Amino acid sequence: MTSIQPPSETIWWKQPLDRVEGTWIALALVWSLIMFIMMPLWHVYGKQNLSNEAYRTTPEAFMAKTQAMVDQYTVRTETNQNMPVVHPPPGSDVYLIGRLWQWWPLLELEKGQTYRLHISSMDWQHGFSVQPVNINTQILPGYEMVLTITPDTSGDQTIICNEYCGIGHHNMVGKIYITEGGS
Amino acid sequence: MKNQEFRTCPESGLQFHKPAETLMRLNAVVAVVALLVGGLTALAVTLTRWPTVHWLPADRFYQLLTTHGINMLIFWIIFFEIAVLYFCSSTLLRCRLATPKLGWVAFILMVLGAVLNNVSVFSGNSSVMMTSYVPMPAEPMFYLGLILFAVGALIGCFIFLGTLVIAKEEKTYEGSIPLVTFGALTACIIAIFTISMGAVILIPTFMWSMGWIANIDAPLYRLIWWGFGHSSQQINVAAHVAVWYAIAAIVFGAKPLSEKVSRTAFVLYIAFLQLASAHHLLVDPGLSSTWKIFNTSYAMYLAVLASMIHGLTVPGSIEVAQRAKGLTKGLFEWLRKAPWGNPAFSGMFLSLIGFGFLGGISGVVMGTEQINIIIHNTIYVPGHFHATVVIGTTLAFMSLTYFLIPVLFRRQVFLPGLAKFQPYIFGIGMMVFTLVMMGAGTLGVQRRHWDMAFTDSAIGFDYPASAFTLMGLVGISGMAAIVGGAIFVLITVVSVFFGKRVESDSSYGTETTRLMKAPPSIQPQGGHAAAGKWGFAAPGTFVLAVFFLAIFVVYYWINWKYLASVWPMS
Ligand code: HEM
Ligand SMILES: [Cu+2]
Ligand SMILES: [Cu+2]
Numbered sequence: 001m002t003s004i005q006p007p008s009e010t011i012w013w014k015q016p017l018d019r020v021e022g023t024w025i026a027l028a029l030v031w032s033l034i035m036f037i038m039m040p041l042w043h044v045y046g047k048q049n050l051s052n053e054a055y056r057t058t059p060e061a062f063m064a065k066t067q068a069m070v071d072q073y074t075v076r077t078e079t080n081q082n083m084p085v086v087h088p089p090p091g092s093d094v095y096l097i098g099r100l101w102q103w104w105p106l107l108e109l110e111k112g113q114t115y116r117l118h119i120s121s122m123d124w125q126h127g128f129s130v131q132p133v134n135i136n137t138q139i140l141p142g143y144e145m146v147l148t149i150t151p152d153t154s155g156d157q158t159i160i161c162n163e164y165c166g167i168g169h170h171n172m173v174g175k176i177y178i179t180e181g182g183s
Numbered sequence: 184m185k186n187q188e189f190r191t192c193p194e195s196g197l198q199f200h201k202p203a204e205t206l207m208r209l210n211a212v213v214a215v216v217a218l219l220v221g222g223l224t225a226l227a228v229t230l231t232r233w234p235t236v237h238w239l240p241a242d243r244f245y246q247l248l249t250t251h252g253i254n255m256l257i258f259w260i261i262f263f264e265i266a267v268l269y270f271c272s273s274t275l276l277r278c279r280l281a282t283p284k285l286g287w288v289a290f291i292l293m294v295l296g297a298v299l300n301n302v303s304v305f306s307g308n309s310s311v312m313m314t315s316y317v318p319m320p321a322e323p324m325f326y327l328g329l330i331l332f333a334v335g336a337l338i339g340c341f342i343f344l345g346t347l348v349i350a351k352e353e354k355t356y357e358g359s360i361p362l363v364t365f366g367a368l369t370a371c372i373i374a375i376f377t378i379s380m381g382a383v384i385l386i387p388t389f390m391w392s393m394g395w396i397a398n399i400d401a402p403l404y405r406l407i408w409w410g411f412g413h414s415s416q417q418i419n420v421a422a423h424v425a426v427w428y429a430i431a432a433i434v435f436g437a438k439p440l441s442e443k444v445s446r447t448a449f450v451l452y453i454a455f456l457q458l459a460s461a462h463h464l465l466v467d468p469g470l471s472s473t474w475k476i477f478n479t480s481y482a483m484y485l486a487v488l489a490s491m492i493h494g495l496t497v498p499g500s501i502e503v504a505q506r507a508k509g510l511t512k513g514l515f516e517w518l519r520k521a522p523w524g525n526p527a528f529s530g531m532f533l534s535l536i537g538f539g540f541l542g543g544i545s546g547v548v549m550g551t552e553q554i555n556i557i558i559h560n561t562i563y564v565p566g567h568f569h570a571t572v573v574i575g576t577t578l579a580f581m582s583l584t585y586f587l588i589p590v591l592f593r594r595q596v597f598l599p600g601l602a603k604f605q606p607y608i609f610g611i612g613m614m615v616f617t618l619v620m621m622g623a624g625t626l627g628v629q630r631r632h633w634d635m636a637f638t639d640s641a642i643g644f645d646y647p648a649s650a651f652t653l654m655g656l657v658g659i660s661g662m663a664a665i666v667g668g669a670i671f672v673l674i675t676v677v678s679v680f681f682g683k684r685v686e687s688d689s690s691y692g693t694e695t696t697r698l699m700k701a702p703p704s705i706q707p708q709g710g711h712a713a714a715g716k717w718g719f720a721a722p723g724t725f726v727l728a729v730f731f732l733a734i735f736v737v738y739y740w741i742n743w744k745y746l747a748s749v750w751p752m753s
């Protein structure tokens with residue numbers, strides 16, 4: 001009378017359910033449905049959703065847009081590689097490049113303001129991970145992802161690459177400085 | 184004729200077809216070799232992620248992490264699964280294996296593929312991780328090895344199906360196929376779908392690496408690769424659930440609570456897996472939320488429902504079998520008096536608990552569209568899948584091995600006293616390992632990352648001290664699990680190659696017997712449920728299941744709460 005033998009009743013599909021099974025299936029099904037509904041609900045009532053706004057692009061086109069922003073809004077440079085730090089106006093389109101192995105440029109955003117952050121890769125796949133706030137998305141070459149974000153925490157954030165991208169992967173670190181609003 | 188030789192194992196009553204037996208042994212042995220390679224690299228990788236040890240240089244780390252992922256997730260598991268497929272068809276149905284010669288072709292292709300792939304990674308030019316995301320290139324040999332391996336595995340699947348056909352034609356069994364074979368059939372069908380997906384993506388990628396194709400679209404690669412990569416996890420689940428049922432049957436003579444429910448749950452795996460690749464793409468650009476929600480949940484939650492059903496019916500069937508033997512005191516006498524010293528049972532039960540409580544809950548939580556934003560590609564992810572594929576699949580396969588050593592290999596288990604403890608060392612070590620990994624991931628520690636201290640980078644970042652502590656605990660618990668894994672490899676290798684032979688007579692002949700239907704259940708007075716409580720045949724299991732659900736619900740809401748604390752975005 002075991003699971004490694006054919007069922008004892010030939011017409012096993014007519015065997016009634018055990019009560020313990022029926023009860024558990026009902027509970028588990030209800031829970032599955034609740035979990036399902038939560039996702040659309042969060043789109044309506046929650047604040048953290050990806051718009052999934054994205055465009056096809058090319059490294060050259062994306063580079064040109066980023067360069068234009070850098071030329072216009074750079075406020076200082078940092079590190080021995082003279083990385084530009086840009087401070088774009090609130091509400092504007094901000095561009096960020098992921099490439100082997102840096103995030104370029106460094107960003108300075110105002111707390112509580114909303115920005116349209118465009119991100120793309122110049123080469124391989126990268127992972128956009130903002131720490132310590134802990135936001136993680138995938139960055140692909142040939143695609144421009146647009147995140148509409150509102151940094152509402154104080155304190156600077158670091159961008160870490162969290163998609164393996166070769167030998168310099170662990171050194172691919174960028175910055176989002178957060179300034180207090182109105183300054 | 185050699186193809187007609189069978190032997191019956193006097194201890195288990197199972198009947199082995201000689202060519203099938205040889206193929207099962209070979210596949211199982213090579214599986215353990217892959218486990219050994221995976222285990223040695225696990226040691227290296229774990230010692231590097233342990234911050235105070237930080238053993239390997241970066242290039243070695245990424246190379247050996249690639250080796251570890253592929254040998255464990257692909258080679259160890261699939262070689263073993265092919266052995267399981269042959270066992271569940273030829274052995275359980277008492278039937279000759281279809282086309283044993285092709286079985287050899289399959290085996291040789293798989294070995295060749297595994298060797299080519301490993302050689303390519305060891306050469307140092309293919310440290311691309313198992314996912315080999317384009318456009319990061321590996322050598323052509325890397326993809327070629329995987330393709331050959333996949334073709335071999337696909338042939339193995341068709342041999343399984345062919346054997347089912349022969350068994351039916353030659354009427355080697357009465358009635359319907361056993362539940363365990365049904366589970367293996369589920370795994371096989373999913374495998375055929377999965378391997379085809381793998382071919383669809385790996386063949387063009389191989390051509391691209393040869394320079395015959397100019398470009399492969401990165402998101403398309405991800406979509407199809409995960410159609411292979413995720414669905415193959417569904418093979419593992421179907422296979423290890425079948426192994427759970429098999430061990431419950433072997434150790435306790437357990438019978439499914441109802442065939443209908445258990446079989447339907449297997450069918451749900453097939454029906455709702457097609458686009459399960461979605462939950463690897465939840466934070467990818469270019470896919471709509473509707474698509475993500477539909478595929479991550481519609482596909483997933485009914486498959487999740489199936490796992491929740493098996494999670495009840497497997498221990499439930501054990502409980503009913505134990506209660507029928509008179510272990511009816513209270514809710515848990517059946518469990519307390521289970522054979523905890525038998526590694527086949529203890530391994531299986533730890534596998535079930537770990538898979539459900541750790542792997543299952545974390546998987547559903549991070550597969551929620553929005554919650555994925557706080558988890559994607561952090562070390563939470565390997566935390567999750569070590570709970571599913573190591574505690575769930577690997578430990579279940581280890582438990583089955585303890586049963587197979589005497590039955591299939593005709594050897595006594597070496598160091599049986601140590602074998603008793605092995606599932607606990609490995610299983611509990613892994614449970615702690617996955618928990619602390621998930622903890623570190625929640626603090627934003629990344630997966631596949633050589634240096635969480637960022638000592639060489641122009642811009643640094645300081646993780647909180649607790650993140651370093653958790654990664655230290657990852658190192659320590661990882662070492663415990665590796666000791667457990669090493670004991671397993673030691674016991675199996677010594678038993679199989681140098682172990683004492685089993686004395687009883689099991690010689691080959693041409694006689695075969697038919698597989699009989701299970702005898703009708705002897706209903707205790709007042710029916711099944713009378714041995715239980717509240718009209719439930721398995722009240723203890725039900726209480727455990729409700730406890731599980733409670734933890735699930737609480738943890739699920741905690742994660743929404745955490746998500747609500749990050750920056751608003753749309
Ligand atoms: C003793 C047991 C094991 C230990 C200590 C261990 C440890 C680890 C560690 C530390 C990582 C690296 C995480 C990272 O940095 O991203 C890893 C990755 C991984 N492990 Fe294991 N592991 C063990 C067994 C297994 C088994 C049995 C399997 C599969 C059946 C497995 C599959 C994987 C996979 C697929 C990866 C991901 C590789 C990648 O990111 O490409 N591991 N493991
Ligand atoms: Cu990167
Ligand atoms: Cu990277």
